[in-house]
Amino acid sequence: MRIESGAVRLGLHRCCQLWVLFLVVFGCGRSPELSQSASEYTVAIYSACSVRNMERLEAAAVQLAESRREDLLESERVLLSEIMAEARAGEWTSAVQRCRTLLNAQRK
Numbered sequence: 509m510r511i512e513s514g515a516v517r518l519g520l521h522r523c524c525q526l527w528v529l530f531l532v533v534f535g536c537g538r539s540p541e542l543s544q545s546a547s548e549y550t551v552a553i554y555s556a557c558s559v560r561n562m563e564r565l566e567a568a569a570v571q572l573a574e575s576r577r578e579d580l581l582e583s584e585r586v587l588l589s590e591i592m593a594e595a596r597a598g599e600w601t602s603a604v605q606r607c608r609t610l611l612n613a614q615r616k
Contacts, residue, residue: 546584547614553591554607560600
């Protein structure tokens with residue numbers, strides 16, 4: 509006997525979508541490849557975080573917020589926003605390390 513409700517199918521579908529998004533953002537144990545625009549924003553964020561300059565970080569945040577939708581993948585936008593939130597919370601070293609990891613992954 510097979511009983512499957514729409515809610516169960518929807519839940520499974522949503523779970524699969526989240527898993528795919530997770531893999532896109534985090535990859536399989538390595539940093540994701542970034543678009544050219546995302547790499548440039550990462551450099552700006554890295555620069556601000558490495559000198560712990562909140563004004564430069566906020567300038568990068570404004571640029572990111574004003575960027576066109578087609579310039580960045582949503583996963584890139586989310587990832588960069590998370591790094592900036594970390595820096596705003598005073599976790600400068602961690603934010604620098606995350607930026608460095610992303611930038612190093614772009615060198616193949």
